[in-house]
Structures are given as C-alpha cells and as structure tokens.
Amino acid sequence: MTLKQLVALITDADVDWVVELMGLDTLDEPRRDFLKSMDTVDVAACPGSGKTTLVVAKLAILARHWKSRMQGICVLSHTNAAREEIEKRLGGTEVGQRLLRFPHYIDTIHGFTGRFLASPWLRSKGIALQAIDDEATHKARRRELSYREHLGAQAAFEKKFKSLHNLRVRSVDFDDPLGDEDIGFAPHTATYKSVVKSLSGAAKAGYFCFDEVFVLGHALLDQEPAVGGALRLRFPCVLIDEMQDTQPDQADVLQRVFPHDDPDVRVIRVGDPNQEIFEKKTPLQDPFPDPGRQLEIASSFRFDQAIASIANPFAYVPITNGLIGLRAPRAPGSVPNTIIVFPDNDATGVLDEFGKLVLEHLPAESRKAGVFAIGAVHRL
Structure with a gap:
C-alpha cells in the first residue's frame, strides 16, 4: 500500500493533537504545511527552526494513524538524534512506543545499508559479517601480513606521504579488492601484493570499514535488482534527516532504493543546505533541495531579526524571503x-x-x- 492508503489525510486536528502532546508553541503556516504534507517533499529548515522537533511531530502523526503491521516508516540520518528525540519527547506515550518498534525502522544511513543490503550480500557469498568498524578492520588487515610484509608496505606508503589506513575495498571481487584504483604502486610490486593480501584476507573474514558498506550495498542491488522494490514495499515512507550532509556514496544507495521520483514511495528529505559541514567532491545526482519540491522554514527561534538580517547575505543557498528571527530584540x-x-x-x-x-x-x-x-x- 502507498502512504495515502496507509494513513488518512492529515488534518489541522492532527496538528493540534501533536502540539498538545509534545507541548509545542503555536505553529506557523510553513510548519503546519510540513506536518500535513502527504507528498514527497524537500524541507529546507534554517538554524534554530526546531527541525528535529518537527520531524518527531511528523512521525508521531503518521504513527498515530498507521494501518499496517507489516509496512513501516523508515527514518534515516547520520546520527541517532531522531531516535533519541523520540525517546525523550514521546518515550512515555503509546505513539512513541509504536515508532520505536516493528514495522518502523530508525537508524543511520550506514546502519540501514549494512542491515538490508551489505549483510544479505555477504551471506549470499558465504561470508559471515564480523564488524563494520574502521579500527577493527585495520587490525584484521594487519593480522593478514607478516611483520616484514607490514613493515615494508608501511614504509613504502610513508615515503609517498600516504597511509595504509586510507586504503579501501573498491571491488566486491575480494581477490582483486582494489579494482581499478591507482594506489601509486604497480600490481607487480611487493607493496601492491601486500596491500591486496591484507584487504582481501580481512574482507573474506568479514571485516569492513564504515564507508565500504556502500560498495557491498551496491553489489546486492546489482545482483538482485528486485531488492530495491522489496524495500520500497516494506517502507512506503522514508524520512531522511540532515540531508545536507549526505555524501555521494550514501546518496547513490538511497537514490537506488528510494528514488525521489517514484510515485509509490514518499521520500521526505529534511535539512539545511546552508549548514553543510562536509564539502562534496562530486555533486549529488539528485541535489538537495529540489526546487520543484521545496518547502522552506525560514524562521528561527535562536536569534532576533537583527542577526537574521546580518546573516542573510552570507547564505550559500539563498532563502526566498530571507531569514526571520523570532527572538525578542536585544535591549538598547x-x-x-x-x-x-x-x-x-x-x-x-x-x-x-x-x-x-x-x-x-x-x-x-x-x-x-x-x-x-x-x-x-x-x-x-
């Protein structure tokens, strides 16, 4: 079923209910529009707009009327802030408990990719996942080499001002884990062979760095094209928080599983493009926010209009009518x-x-x- 089949049309009464439940201040029109929206939407929310609180309020309304016991809402971010906020604001309520258990799913983007894509692909190859953790993986790679091999590879990399810890599995052919990547050493060299031995052995033993989970995720999507459709059926509504910090490798997996233009899934992306903390080497295939589906929340409880007016010219992504500061003006x-x-x-x-x-x-x-x-x- 689609979202509109799973949840009745959201009304002003639903918004008033969640305002009372969470003890919120009166909400203005843009915030109410977000809470009532049943469509795919990109929400550009300024600093201090109460974004996480609004996300939790939106989830509470959806969960209150959710009809299915097998399909759920998928909430993804870079941290566990959404889960912690739900536990803090709604943990003692029935609707909060619903959100925190099956069929709904709240996790990081890495966690989702690991559970639903990377782990199944590894199992299909007879590999038991041991850890998706940089430190544990570096130790596993070190164990694959003799003392002499490790020392030689380390010295060779340091001469080129490089680090073994920056190496990543680029191919799911674990006999050739570097794929086409140029690491600065020819394949016939002892250093290259040591690197391959190290990465290959650790991968076959089930150890991977955090960002390698996306290589494994793509492998399952390539091998089993129906997986994306199955996940969309399982999660007809996905909410992605802090979207501005989503990196290309994360966004590529999300786009394949939850396409922004699929009519059967509702993709709600929330963030602030002016608070991006990581510079992207390559642009996202589906940039955030999408101007055609953008909803702006430009008023902030964090500062007054004087600061808002000073900040406006510095916005990397212009705000349509500029920031609005809701705090009381400073005393003369x-x-x-x-x-x-x-x-x-x-x-x-x-x-x-x-x-x-x-x-x-x-x-x-x-x-x-x-x-x-x-x-x-x-x-x-």
Missing part, C-alpha cells in the same frame, strides 16, 4: 551583533578584537567568573 545598549573578519592565513587579531568587545560591553562583575573564547574542542 547591550552587546552589538558583531562579525570579525580575518584573512585565511592570519587569525592572530581575532582574540584582541574579542577582548576589546568584552571589556567595552561586559560588566566587570560578569567577568569575574572568567571569559572564554573557544576556537576548537578536541580530546586529549
């Missing part, structure tokens, strides 16, 4: 909104300027506890 005489611009190769003046702002606008009493400028956070 408070710290001014400030952007400090510095050259790419010299940030030495930034802290001085920040310090001047602190001394000028922050009362001495407030400075007693300390003032901090955090430029980076890392684990020791």
Whole structure:
C-alpha cells in the first residue's frame, strides 16, 4: 500500500493533537504545511527552526494513524538524534512506543545499508559479517601480513606521504579488492601484493570499514535488482534527516532504493543546505533541495531579526524571503551583533578584537567568573 492508503489525510486536528502532546508553541503556516504534507517533499529548515522537533511531530502523526503491521516508516540520518528525540519527547506515550518498534525502522544511513543490503550480500557469498568498524578492520588487515610484509608496505606508503589506513575495498571481487584504483604502486610490486593480501584476507573474514558498506550495498542491488522494490514495499515512507550532509556514496544507495521520483514511495528529505559541514567532491545526482519540491522554514527561534538580517547575505543557498528571527530584540545598549573578519592565513587579531568587545560591553562583575573564547574542542 502507498502512504495515502496507509494513513488518512492529515488534518489541522492532527496538528493540534501533536502540539498538545509534545507541548509545542503555536505553529506557523510553513510548519503546519510540513506536518500535513502527504507528498514527497524537500524541507529546507534554517538554524534554530526546531527541525528535529518537527520531524518527531511528523512521525508521531503518521504513527498515530498507521494501518499496517507489516509496512513501516523508515527514518534515516547520520546520527541517532531522531531516535533519541523520540525517546525523550514521546518515550512515555503509546505513539512513541509504536515508532520505536516493528514495522518502523530508525537508524543511520550506514546502519540501514549494512542491515538490508551489505549483510544479505555477504551471506549470499558465504561470508559471515564480523564488524563494520574502521579500527577493527585495520587490525584484521594487519593480522593478514607478516611483520616484514607490514613493515615494508608501511614504509613504502610513508615515503609517498600516504597511509595504509586510507586504503579501501573498491571491488566486491575480494581477490582483486582494489579494482581499478591507482594506489601509486604497480600490481607487480611487493607493496601492491601486500596491500591486496591484507584487504582481501580481512574482507573474506568479514571485516569492513564504515564507508565500504556502500560498495557491498551496491553489489546486492546489482545482483538482485528486485531488492530495491522489496524495500520500497516494506517502507512506503522514508524520512531522511540532515540531508545536507549526505555524501555521494550514501546518496547513490538511497537514490537506488528510494528514488525521489517514484510515485509509490514518499521520500521526505529534511535539512539545511546552508549548514553543510562536509564539502562534496562530486555533486549529488539528485541535489538537495529540489526546487520543484521545496518547502522552506525560514524562521528561527535562536536569534532576533537583527542577526537574521546580518546573516542573510552570507547564505550559500539563498532563502526566498530571507531569514526571520523570532527572538525578542536585544535591549538598547547591550552587546552589538558583531562579525570579525580575518584573512585565511592570519587569525592572530581575532582574540584582541574579542577582548576589546568584552571589556567595552561586559560588566566587570560578569567577568569575574572568567571569559572564554573557544576556537576548537578536541580530546586529549
């Protein structure tokens, strides 16, 4: 069944129900339009728009009226934020418990590909999956080589300022795991042979790096073309969160399983193209957002209109009518909104300027506890 057969038309009463259930503020028209939509849609939501909360609210409405015990909603992202938000906001409710169990499925894109594509393909080849984990796989590859072989390959790579840890399986012919990739060493060299031995042995033993799961996923889709249709039947509605950070290898698998233009599946992609944190080496085959199916949520609870107006010209992907700041304006005489611009190769003046702002606008009493400028956070 399609989504419209599985869920009755969403009404304003449904929206009012979820607003009360989750204790939300009154929702404006764009947010209500998203919650009521029954079509494939790309939602471009600005920072501070309450995107994750809206996603959970949308899922709650769908789950409340869901009619099938065998077909479900598939929710995919890069982290488990959606599941955690459902547990936090709806964990004690009946509808929340429905979302967290069969037939619905909430996971990362990697997790979905591993469970429904990579693992079945490996089983079909008689390989028991041991781990999809970079660290465990590097250890497994190291075990395939003698001390001399490993030391030789490592030294050869370091001479070319490369790392063995960056090697990936490119082909599901595990006797030739590098495929056509040029690693800088000819196939007849001892280094190349050591690399092949290492990758091949670990792969046949069931160890793979995180991003190799997509190579395996494509292998099943190539081998069994009906798998995509079966997954669309199993999940007639898929919601992809943080779509702006989806990489080409992830997007290619998603596009094959859940085509954006398939009339029998509803693909809801949510994200903010202006918050993309990974630069893509190659563009997505199906770029986000699709202008023909775009719904904008351009108002933010995080800042006032003064900041919104400053930020508008910096939008990488222009917002139709500009950002709207919903917070109350700052009181007269408070710290001014400030952007400090510095050259790419010299940030030495930034802290001085920040310090001047602190001394000028922050009362001495407030400075007693300390003032901090955090430029980076890392684990020791």
